[in-house]
Amino acid sequence: NSEFGVELDSLADIVSLGVAPALLFYSLEAPTVFTTIAFMLFPTMGALRLAKFNVKPTKGYFMGLPITAAGLVMAAMGIFLYSNAFVTFLLSILMVTPVRIKKL
Structure with missing residues (x-):
């Protein structure tokens, strides 16, 4: 419930839903310039998204795709050992x- 807890939760989300999937899928894909950019961009944009939410929380909707939803898509791809830099870039x-994405 404290500000420290909110920031710590966001840091944990960045590592578990941003950095970990990016490293896993980067190891599955053949290294090219596009894959390197896509898999570096994923945790970076996830961190920016969480920072924006921490500064200006929204009620009833998300502004941008939540990192949890993006991480869920990455996990679904991981089940099939599928890695796609274009999908990662799009996410x-x-x-x-x-x-605006309505909260469930």
């Missing part, structure tokens, strides 16, 4: 777009 961009 990264969706996390910081000003699109």
Whole structure:
């Protein structure tokens, strides 16, 4: 319930839902310039998205794709040992777009 707890939770989300999937999928994909950029962009955009939410929380909707939803897509791809830099790039961009997504 404290500000420290909110920041610590966001840091844990960045590591578990941003950095870990990016490292896993980068190891599955053949290294190219595009894959390197896509898999570096994923945790970076996830951190920016969480920072924006911590500064300006929203009620009833998310501004941009939540990192938990993006991480869920990455986990679904991981079940099938599938790695796609384009999907990762798309998820990264969706996390910081000003699109409103209704909370469930």
